[in-house]
Amino acid sequence: MKPDLADLNAFLAVARAGGFREASRTAGVGASTLSETVRRLEASLGVRLLHRTTRSVTPTEAGARLLERLAPALGEVAAALGAVDDLRDGLTGTLRLNVPVSAARLVLPAILPGFLAAHPGITVEIVPEDGFVDVLASGSDAGIRYDERLEQDMIALPIGPRxxxxxxxxxxxxxxxxxxxxxxxxxxxxxxxxxxxxxxxxxxxxxxxxxxxxxxxxxxxxxxxxxxxxxxxxxxxxxxxxxxxxxxxxxxxxxxxxxxxxxxxxxxxxxxxGPFLYHSSRRLVPPPLRAFIDHVRGTP
Missing domain, CATH: 3.40.190.290 (D-Maltodextrin-Binding Protein; domain 2)
Incomplete structure (x- = not known):
């Protein structure tokens, strides 16, 4: 039996949250249901994906490999479905940005209020982090960093003071x-x-x-x-x-x-x-990110 998207999403939520109870708060599903779903996924794959103790839940080697490939793949699926929803219902969804604290303080206050006012159907989540991260693996749509900290396969757009x-x-x-x-x-x-x-x-x-x-x-x-x-x-x-x-x-x-x-x-x-808004060249741009890119380009 092949695993379905719901099982894969459950595993992704638990692995990111580091526990079933923590994942249940964000997924809106009971911890016991998530646990059973992950067990079903492990049984269908024939391999343990998570180490479970009373204190923590961490990926096994197989789980870590699956997580590395699964996060961007499910991101592509979400982006594709989001594009369809955009045509049907108007622009909606969540934009998740990974940014350094300096950008959250000095760059985004001049940009975000106008963007949110122009797109009432979009919600924005800001994840402050000063180290460089893989935006796909972290579950973010895009990040803000300075030129010397950008990877070569990223698409970068100037944002904020130059x-x-x-x-x-x-x-x-x-x-x-x-x-x-x-x-x-x-x-x-x-x-x-x-x-x-x-x-x-x-x-x-x-x-x-x-x-x-x-x-x-x-x-x-x-x-x-x-x-x-x-x-x-x-x-x-x-x-x-x-x-x-x-x-x-x-x-x-x-x-x-x-x-x-x-x-x-x-x-x-x-x-x-000044800094750059960057996103991967390897994935479909989700509609909320495309709207944010257009807004940044039009911001003086």
Missing amino acids: VQRFATAASPDHVARHGRPAHPRDLLDHPCILGRFASGRLTTPWEFERDGEVIRVEPQARLTVGVGGAIDLGVAAAIAGVGVVTLFEDWLRPHLESGALVPLLEDWWQPFP
């Missing part, structure tokens, strides 16, 4: 106690606030550029915060005088304008290209 800068700043109290650096290398004598990615890599070296000269410095960390959810803690610490912070200029701009932070080495702030 030129951004990293700004360096500190509190007035910090400047009064430690002085104002005249050159990027002077930061080696200042306590600084660094970020750490989920991979463990620090947000160093800090790069500065002026008249074609690029300077890289490895500042000493007085405080290290996780890139993403803890960045605001780093900014708050800088305002409190803990140390020097380097971050997106637009992120720091309200504090620079209020005087809570003062700019340092402003003529050395390095510009860089």
Whole structure:
């Protein structure tokens, strides 16, 4: 007996959620029903797909291989059915975007409200994640990343400001106690606030550029915060005088304008290209994503 789409979708939901009870909340099906469905799928395939313990549910090697191929395949099916629904009922569905926290804060607020107002039948789910992910395997329709973090087989569309800068700043109290650096290398004598990615890599070296000269410095960390959810803690610490912070200029701009932070080495702030909306070239573009792409292209 060949497995049907309902059984495959049940396995996908449980594997992504990491448990039957968790999957039942999003799938709208009882945990016992999901468990029985997955057992039926395993029996039809003749192989165990999930390791089950009292604490966790994880894919076996066979389950992981099936999951890797199944997620994009079912995404294609959903996109094809969505295209039919679009013709029948008007544009509906869910758009799932995987984005870094910086894009959620600095790029999407100028875009999403207008998109949602123009497409009342579409719902949007934003998944904040600063590491690069396979959008298909993660169950997302598209992502936002910077150019150096895009894979070659992705289709990329500029989104948001096309030129951004990293700004360096500190509190007035910090400047009064430690002085104002005249050159990027002077930061080696200042306590600084660094970020750490989920991979463990620090947000160093800090790069500065002026008249074609690029300077890289490895500042000493007085405080290290996780890139993403803890960045605001780093900014708050800088305002409190803990140390020097380097971050997106637009992120720091309200504090620079209020005087809570003062700019340092402003003529050395390095510009860089803005982010891109990217999606796979290997799959049919779902109608909600196509509508979002059209909206981004038409946004000033």
